[in-house]
Amino acid sequence: MLPRPFRVLATRRETHDTMTLELAALDGEGLPFAPGQFTMLQAFGVGEVPISISGDPGRPDRLVHTIRDVGGVTRTLCAAREGDVLGVRGPYGHGWGVSDGAGGDVLVIAGGIGLAPLRAAVLELVASRDRFGMVHVLHGARTEADVLFGEELLAWASGSDIELAVIVDRAATSWTGRVGLVTELLGGAAFDPGRTLALVCGPEVMMRFVAAGLVARGVPPGRVRLSLERNMRCGVGLCGHCQLREYLLCVDGPVLSLDAVRRQLGVREL
Amino acid sequence: MRSLQDLLAEHPFFAGLDESTVSMLVGCSTNVHYRAGEYLFHEGEPADRLFVVRRGRVALDVHVPGQAEMVVETVEEGGVVGWSWLVPPYRWFFDARAVQEVSAVAVDATCLRAKCDEDPALGYALMQRVAGVMYHRLQSARVRLLDLYGAGRAG
Numbered sequence: 443m444l445p446r447p448f449r450v451l452a453t454r455r456e457t458h459d460t461m462t463l464e465l466a467a468l469d470g471e472g473l474p475f476a477p478g479q480f481t482m483l484q485a486f487g488v489g490e491v492p493i494s495i496s497g498d499p500g501r502p503d504r505l506v507h508t509i510r511d512v513g514g515v516t517r518t519l520c521a522a523r524e525g526d527v528l529g530v531r532g533p534y535g536h537g538w539g540v541s542d543g544a545g546g547d548v549l550v551i552a553g554g555i556g557l558a559p560l561r562a563a564v565l566e567l568v569a570s571r572d573r574f575g576m577v578h579v580l581h582g583a584r585t586e587a588d589v590l591f592g593e594e595l596l597a598w599a600s601g602s603d604i605e606l607a608v609i610v611d612r613a614a615t616s617w618t619g620r621v622g623l624v625t626e627l628l629g630g631a632a633f634d635p636g637r638t639l640a641l642v643c644g645p646e647v648m649m650r651f652v653a654a655g656l657v658a659r660g661v662p663p664g665r666v667r668l669s670l671e672r673n674m675r676c677g678v679g680l681c682g683h684c685q686l687r688e689y690l691l692c693v694d695g696p697v698l699s700l701d702a703v704r705r706q707l708g709v710r711e712l
Numbered sequence: 713m714r715s716l717q718d719l720l721a722e723h724p725f726f727a728g729l730d731e732s733t734v735s736m737l738v739g740c741s742t743n744v745h746y747r748a749g750e751y752l753f754h755e756g757e758p759a760d761r762l763f764v765v766r767r768g769r770v771a772l773d774v775h776v777p778g779q780a781e782m783v784v785e786t787v788e789e790g791g792v793v794g795w796s797w798l799v800p801p802y803r804w805f806f807d808a809r810a811v812q813e814v815s816a817v818a819v820d821a822t823c824l825r826a827k828c829d830e831d832p833a834l835g836y837a838l839m840q841r842v843a844g845v846m847y848h849r850l851q852s853a854r855v856r857l858l859d860l861y862g863a864g865r866a867g
Binding site: 460491492493494496507508509510511512513516553554555556558559582583584588611612613614615617618619620621622623625626629630644645647648651671 | 769771773780781782783784785786788790809811812848851852855856858859860861862863865866867
């Protein structure tokens, strides 16, 4: 439960409210993780928040977090500079299980900051690209300026045989891409539904719509995986803050399959 | 070169219509092409056609006084543009602009309305299709109204 000290090696601004931090442990020990897992990231003296790992699972020596400034702690984390020391607990939780998609097609569907927890999954797909069939990355964002990892998305598309589609909620007329809801990208994606693994992360309402669209296309609910977020505090299943009926998301999730949570997603105030 | 009959029959919007019905619609249709940046129509003009998009991307733009124009929706290959021909006073509500080179079939609205009046079965079949597209557009607009990406998750 004690945080390990990590030094900030580099920072990168992704959008007006989102930063990526690259960290390394002061003790020199790496932090092996599975894509989809998270850490409890601490700004000493300010607070601790759960943040998904957005880095390369093949580089455990570099812990990478992409953080959106949504409040006090995340504002401090986003303002971290090279050399600052942050506390890290974890990694925690169940990840995407990317390798379950081997031999079939993979859909990576992200809304807004939801692309951050999926970036690690895409990097795993890129690293073992020949094990998978079609790989689609579908990203919905609020505006063009909110598209996450823009250059990297293009690099994945051009260099890694990944089909990329981006859609924004609204745009200036200089935007030549698509405008609409992320679910609209499903229609243009070619995949074999029965042999597809879908990894979905974004606002819960968006995930419900996407999940419905995937099931309508014939993707088995057990092959649709969602990253859920509740108020994680301890990270180890003790405090109960992140309870979703029978699940404690910090240990049973954050990634769960649609067939496991479909009923819970329809319950208000849960 | 493909005939208008083929182009309409192959388009998802007309999927399921029989050959004779499609033939009837061909009489109302013309092939149209727009270069990137050209407008299919402007806000306030008479809404006289339904555009069946075969290739390219069309943006629906709205002018916001004091601000730059905004794109509220794009329509791709396989989609259709234009409902205002269905409802009086038959005026376009948005601008429609070709973002990329666009190939479409333009169906004359007066002709189309007349055929629907003459043949209620055709009218019903077309209204079902139009309602389906409108339903999805309305869902999309409503969900986007929630501005879901604007709040919540930290990373």
